[in-house]
Amino acid sequence: MITSSPTILALDFDGVICDGLIEYFEVAWRTYYQIWSPANDTPPDDLALRFYRLRPVIETGWEMPVLIKALMEGIPDEKILQEWVTIAPQILLDDNLQARDISAKLDNLRDQWITTDLEGWLSLHRFYPGVLEKLKLTVASAKVYIVTTKEGRFVQQLLQQEGVNLPPKAIFGKEVKRPKYEILRELIQAADEKAVNVWFVEDRLKTLQLVQQQTDLEDVKLFLADWGYNTQAEREAAQNDPRIQLLSLSQFAKDFSAWY
Numbered sequence: 001m002i003t004s005s006p007t008i009l010a011l012d013f014d015g016v017i018c019d020g021l022i023e024y025f026e027v028a029w030r031t032y033y034q035i036w037s038p039a040n041d042t043p044p045d046d047l048a049l050r051f052y053r054l055r056p057v058i059e060t061g062w063e064m065p066v067l068i069k070a071l072m073e074g075i076p077d078e079k080i081l082q083e084w085v086t087i088a089p090q091i092l093l094d095d096n097l098q099a100r101d102i103s104a105k106l107d108n109l110r111d112q113w114i115t116t117d118l119e120g121w122l123s124l125h126r127f128y129p130g131v132l133e134k135l136k137l138t139v140a141s142a143k144v145y146i147v148t149t150k151e152g153r154f155v156q157q158l159l160q161q162e163g164v165n166l167p168p169k170a171i172f173g174k175e176v177k178r179p180k181y182e183i184l185r186e187l188i189q190a191a192d193e194k195a196v197n198v199w200f201v202e203d204r205l206k207t208l209q210l211v212q213q214q215t216d217l218e219d220v221k222l223f224l225a226d227w228g229y230n231t232q233a234e235r236e237a238a239q240n241d242p243r244i245q246l247l248s249l250s251q252f253a254k255d256f257s258a259w260y
Contacts, residue, residue: 005256006142006199008187013148013155015203015228017131023124025051028064031106050077055229057084060149062103066091122161130253132162146171147180181211184220203228208244223247
């Protein structure tokens with residue numbers, strides 16, 4: 001039985017709160033262009049749509065320009081969906097690249113963009129309908145944390161623009177360099193309440209499954225955001241998993257009792 005409301009609500013950012021697909025593609029293309037120097041500085045017409053469709057394979061930012069490299073090399077979309085965990089490291093190996101270096105290039109390009117054209121950068125992000133309103137309401141009744149693989153400073157910039165002022169300590173970004181289940185564990189340990197109800201909303205099924213594997217986190221309520229970057233097969237897997245609740249955007253925006 002799921003308790004009626006959380007005392008701690010942990011939320012992923014990309015694919016749960018914010019849809020940044022347009023920005024992801026743009027910054028990924030810029031990073032790809034900087035690393036691989038293709039002859040044409042304009043992406044092919046169908047590349048963005050293919051990238052959007054394949055976004056569910058991406059776990060962390062460095063993979064985004066590598067995904068563009070895979071697409072530009074002609075690797076079929078279905079093969080990428082099925083075999084990304086082997087394709088991405090192979091591209092790094094073939095081109096003698098390190099994930100951390102790609103990540104640094106991408107973050108630097110994003111920083112430059114924010115510095116020179118903040119309005120343009122912000123305009124490429126869309127917050128899912130009802131999510132910001134739900135966040136503002138929930139902050140009054142529960143502790144809200146953002147647990148994401150995006151750099152925390154980018155998350156804070158986007159939330160502040162929309163009038164959601166979470167303290168920096170409530171945002172756990174890529175810079176903390178710890179898995180999400182470890183952060184959930186730390187939040188529980190740091191909670192001063194005796195009865196802690198932690199609810200975690202994530203759009204990546206594998207991340208929720210990693211939490212499931214932690215025996216000390218069996219009381220954490222797990223929700224897969226069906227509006228995020230996941231596939232039909234992943235949503236069906238969540239529906240068939242008694243520990244994971246498939247959550248719709250309309251449910252998310254309502255009272256917590258509507259979540260299950």
